Amino acid sequence: MKNPPLLKIYIGFSTVYLLLLLSGYESFDLFLKPILIPLLGFGVYFYKKFPSKNTLLTALLFSWIGDVILLFADIAEIYFILGLVSFLLSHLVYCVLFNKQTKTQNKKKRTLFLIGSLVIACYLIGMLTVLLPSLGELKIPVIVYASVISFMLLLAFNGFLIWKKPGNQYVFIGAVMFVISDSILAINKFYAPIEKSSFFIMLTYLVAQYLIVIGILKLNSGLTVATESKKI
Secondary structure (H helix, E strand, C coil): CCCCHHHHHHHHHHHHHHHHHHCCCHHHHHHHHHHHHHHHHHHHHCCCCCCCHHHHHHHHHHHHHHHHHHCCCCCCHHHHHHHHHHHHHHHHHHHHHHHHCCCCCCCCCHHHHHHHHHHHHHHHHHHHHHHHHHCHHHHHHHHHHHHHHHHHHHHHHHHHHHCCCCHHHHHHHHHHHHHHHHHHHHHHHHHCCCCCHHHHHHHHHHHHHHHHHHHHHHHCCCHHHHHHHHHC
8 A cells, every 4th residue: 555645745744843843943833733633634535435544534633623722821720621522532432443453353352452451551650650640630530531531542453453464553653742742731731841841741742643544544545445346
């Protein structure tokens, strides 16, 4: 599967944006950040049809809304909360998306799944243990958000075990990067400031979105052809 041109443009714009952040020009957020996820979205939109295409586009839409809202997070706390809600919805849609993908591995890998589940559970407990003392009124929203993104990661890991290669690898690594991005954001906001946090948050976030999109497209690359052949 060749990357659609818009996805290549996404890589180019993301690189420029990240270099600006690394150089300290965070004011360019307002101009560049809102156009990045739409480039991914249009890349998916103009890609050939596949069963979970609209679900992927919905997840990207909520992510984009979250991106735009968080641009104003410094003005008032409500914008951070609304951004959190938007990304929560995005992760829920990603959960639905992952659940829709076709299973290709028939061998049961219960031991690996159990180990992965324990690792993810340890991450969730560890993060909440670190963050809870400083969350104040945001305890419940953050607990819900952390639980949902951990479940999203669990579904991606399950997909890693049962989906075809290399799409399974792309989606799983993308989900891991998403969790890393949100973890950096949470630690920087609630626990301790991280130098160049904006750069690291956006680096991991943009890579995460790209890998998930590419992974889903790879998982569905031959699905339309196969479906049409059956009809013939």
